[in-house]
């Protein structure tokens with residue numbers, strides 16, 4: 001088999017008070033990411049039991065916050081041009097980048113050379129299943145046009161990533177839908193790691209890791225979900241976060257290589273996954289990222305991809321899913337195995 005999916009199975013036990021303290025043998029799996037080797041863990045008996053630990057979404061709380069923040073929202077059309085920062089003229093003489101109802105402007109405080117907000121349209125709040133492929137595609141194409149404009153003036157800013165935080169459990173402080181956009185002259189840590197490992201794979205095997213990954217996942221059929229346009233969707237074998245899917249754009253290594261069909265495919269896939277999160281998993285907070293190689297470059301070993309995962313549901317007393325072990329020890333475990341969520345998501349494709 002082309003790509004190796006390394007896992008170690010184990011059995012552990014407790015005396016379970018819910019079964020008269022009889023021995024409860026539980027099956028665990030340690031998995032290693034096939035590209036980076038990062039370790040992840042599963043308890044195979046936890047399927048669907050995550051709902052025992054995470055409370056359901058508080059619809060009333062979401063409605064209340066969406067209504068309460070509408071008037072003063074800095075991303076809404078009545079306030080945006082009055083209160084949001086502008087780029088300096090050497091980056092963007094017009095100050096803010098605009099395409100229709102979508103805007104890109106700087107964050108108030110920066111840690112990268114460019115840290116921008118990409119506001120997705122004039123609607124103050126969208127429920128998780130209201131992100132249509134059209135809305136997402138328009139957002140991505142606006143952001144990529146912005147990156148192209150800045151990169152043409154500042155070619156040294158060739159590294160870029162962007163993504164979305166949705167609701168406070170996913171680290172969003174504003175309910176108005178928006179993406180975060182970063183550009184730097186220095187590589188981003190995880191993208192750089194993936195690029196290095198992809199190069200090593202090509203050097204060792206004379207094959208592209210991403211092509212091999214798609215081919216192997218299709219052959220196995222356990223985690224492969226389907227295709228939207230050019231984009232191939234898979235449940236991650238060793239995910240970074242809960243209910244994680246990856247969309248690979250074959251043959252494209254960075255945003256500037258994307259054509260219309262690629263953007264359609266990414267937007268359509270993400271929109272389907274968001275509906276799946278709400279309807280099937282009843283999870284309504286998420287993060288996604290669009291990874292890219294250096295802008296304008298061409299890599300024969302790396303392929304651009306999208307990653308999306310759920311975060312805890314928003315309610316007054318939600319339990320966060322980043323605990324001490326992933327925070328300080330870079331190891332995390334998850335309830336739903338990738339094979340389980342892939343099987344369920346297929347119905348939406």
Ligand SMILES: [Zn+2]
Pocket residue numbers: 070073074075076123124125176
């Ligand atoms: Zn708003």
